[in-house]
Amino acid sequence: MKAEITLSILATSDIHGHIFPYLYGTGEYADHGLGKLAALIKKEREQSEALLLIDNGDLIQGTPLTYYYSRFLNNQKNPMIQILNMLEYDAAVIGNHEFNYGKSILARAVSESNFPWLAANILFSSTKETYYGLPYKIKTFANGLKTAVIGVTTQYIPNWEKKQHIENLAFESAVSSLKRWVPYVQEEEKPDLMIVSYHGGFERDLSTGEQTEEQTGENEAYRICTEVPGIDVLITGHQHRLIEGETINGVAVVQPGYNGRALAKVTVKFKKKHNDWLIDEKHSILISAKEISPDEEALQIADYYESKTQKWLDTVIGEIEGDMLIEDIFEARIKEHPLIEFINKVQMEAAGADISCTALFHEGAPGLSHQVTMREIVSNYIYPNSLSVLKVSGKDIKDALELSAAYFELKDDGEITVNPDFSFPKPQHYNYDMWEGIQYEIDVSRPKGERVIVLQYKGQPVMENAQYMVVMNNYRAAGGGGYTMFKDKPVVREILTDMSELLANYFLEKKIVTPSLNHNWRVVAGK
Template sequence: MRRARVGLTILATSDLHAAMLAYDYFADRPGRGGSLARLATMIGAARQDAGACLLLDNGDFLLGTPLADAHLPAGAGRKNPVIAAMTALGYDAAALGNHEFDLERDDLRAILGEADFPLLCANLRPLPGGGYEGLWQDGVVIPVRARDTAGRAVTVGVGVFGVLPPQVMQWDGRRVTGRLEAEDIASAAARAAQGLRAAGADLVVALAHSGISAAPHVAGAENAASAVARLDTVDAVVAGHVHKVFPGPWGPEAPGIDSDRGMLHGTPTVMPGTSGSHLGRLDLTLERKGARWAVAGFVSRAEPSRDVPEDPGLLGLLSGAHRHTLDMTQTVLGHLDALVHSYFAMVRDDRSVRLVAEAKLAHLQRALSGTPLQGLPLLASVAPMKCGGRAGAEHYTDIPAGPVARRAIADMQFFSNELSVLRLTGAELLEWLEMSASLYNRLLPGRYDQRLFERDVAPYNRESVYGMTYEIDLSRPARYDPEGRLADPAAHRIIGAQLAGRALDPDREVLLATNAYRAGGGGHFPHATAERAVTLEPVGIRDLLTRHLQTGRGRTDAAIRSWRFAELADTCAVFETGAGAVQAALPPDRRLHDLGPVSEGYRRYLLDLTPGLAQGRLAQRRMRGYMPS
């Protein structure tokens, strides 16, 4: 006789980053991307066609849009719009992500205190007296009522736990050091899953705010969803953190990773993108095995939300928060004499990045004046935070000339990071630059149809250093892999590095201004360690940028020494950027040529790396027969 079965649907969001509404606060217009309001429509439909159903979030839900920023500090009689929306949708549980800890402790405490659903994190333990006690728990067992295929009413105990990158202890060290203690993701997951089993869970779902890696697990790894999926006490995994979609064509090719079915080492897995771009859905078929239920079959899907209408109920709930955000973001702070955009930030010196570098350097020149560090060369390292990549074709900075509203600050400085300074040698600085240059593909001289970088690359890891000059030779292999491991010890893409007009001395010390995330190891940059950090008074980079624009420095576009690609004979490469690039003034650079629109809202350009007077002529010849793929 066939055993009775039960269907259980797990709906999952991850890395929402406060994208509650499909509204582009940076451009002050409706947006075409994802939102929780779009997902709400999908969630309602899924609940209707599913029997038993759980709605879970996988972390990084509180910060990332002006809607969230406008409601800080917490309190003052205003309910947090993210928590209000999640409560209205009836989330059954939510895991914490690393970006939750970008909030000051008292703000985080006030906001999480509004949640009426369980908050989960098994690998961050609050220390006594640190002020984080009682805000979250390792896991929870949720009783789910359902009917089996024989028509009988049954209850399935679903255990859910959360884990996040232990690197939060470095990324947010100022707020959490001495207040929290972190544990390796895999070991905490094993402990939490076993505890839920002991508490009566029939099956266990891991909310792993962590990416999928093909590399063998090592203690303390940031991206450890695969290691969690290997645990025989875990029945399903929701992954996240890296803003990718799984199942889908992205998945790394490695034994045990099935990117078509959505499975890691035999465990059903889903990763639902970022900013409400997708709804994760795991349809599990459960079958009795002894006294408990077990997974007998599954379907994993990440369903896009882009063309889904927003839920009217959620729009109404958030209307007041939306109006308050508009009032806050439209406050004028300064003036720009020219358009600022990031459409070409991956291929040349870019003003949206350079303004942040100027703000950092201006502050540090004042702050370090009269100190023993005053005589050291001062450099600024900045990455474009809104430059396409995994966030899509509309995720670019685009600020018109004229009055600068407050929303422009978050447009150029997407996350509210704090300033950090590292004391490095010239040799260590070169390694930093090599890691940044690893995001580009290797180019073969004599070809014109090769990709400069992949569409889903992480541009926020592409650091440009200002205050020195250097070239990137892409005919050479990358020295580092994306995880910061030395891939080719003999490879050196950085050439001609000069400081103050002289070749960079490998032994000379420099001060490198960056942000707390990068200085704490974010992006796996070499030599980003605590012993190289310079002690500073805490200051937000958004505050520095605001001050910089308020003092009128946005009126000039004077170049700071920086980088360029090395010229390569008879060589071109193609790349994709947002379609808005066609409305932006093309940089005065004969290297760049518009090839027209391609899929998913992108536009393709050709970069001509040919030396000297031949520059541009090669591109014109190549473009005549070029057909974008």
């Protein structure tokens, strides 16, 4: 028997339903997608002495293809799962976005998988047993090398997800869960290599250990490396970062970005000593999907679903007298834009509320042109959010506006720019809200927490102790994005139809929409 062996651990993460190498909004080519990663994986499998293949979560949600499948083709096999089965994945971790389309879609995906899904820290509330059964996976190779993979995910899911999608589930701290499971697996299984696949990211700087975000528990990867003994390799995700070649407290760490832009690879070399496999060397790299031709077998699996999706995307659903195109994404956040006013008005009409808030969710939002298609709707409103009407106080509204006002900061020359905290370590532009139904003014020259200098409702000052009905998406209503002032507030009503459908239905009913701007808010830099 050989005295040495090299193990290749391959990991994908945050693919978010991307298979094909193009952007759905524009059709432009993009160096991403599971199709490209499939080609890389097949090549690595041919060249590897021993291989372990893991998906680290946020797989089945994120594109018009996955949305169309979940709504109209869910009686057929999930295309994402079919591709992972074809590639012979060893395990997958449940990410936070796995819940977005509801329990039945997730349950079906799990049932169709030829591999186990891991979630050691997602428990049934009543029994505290692991959700879907498996906290870890053991793989033993022909030469006797034994590996263990424990799967955990961010505990922060209840702060984002619709309650009905996570009913009867409890989300434990990944650190707390691993402090139990790592020694258990070591004692019971005695693996030669301990791998943790964590759908979460780093709360501290990898080099200095300096805190980089509030300690909410959303990201605990640094704590995992420093507080849980016995881990050899930590696969991370959720933050959409590109991390390679890093070691923290002896743990090799890696994170492969998002949308299938890179494949993570951790190489571990073992030497045999007294019948035991001992780690001799380990390091992590990222293999870019750039200039890689997609795997035709993977594309063929998804072709039927994609063709149906593309036909649906090109359906014209209404017209705009003018347009709501976004020429400058920053300008659309600093000065009221007709698209934002339109989304807020649709929310208000659907919910029967006269105050609303929404965000411009991503940097690629194109706006709406003269002839509106489903492609434009889902390219602007990319999340499967529903709506909640909350009863909140005037103070809650003020606090929420102050949190949004922190999105801006001033350059030395007095020009307003974006606060880097909303761009790094993970882009969070979706956490800047713009409101309708109130009048307000933000002065960026003032200290954070004191920037809202005008706040009125129907021409009168918003009173701190008065109660107001506000419609917002379910992510924000649950306190997502740090908006804890909304968490656990009374829910007056819920509109469970996805926002993309509400927007589409509005055009289908009205036929023609006229853009409007009432200039109810503004952002300034001093008087």
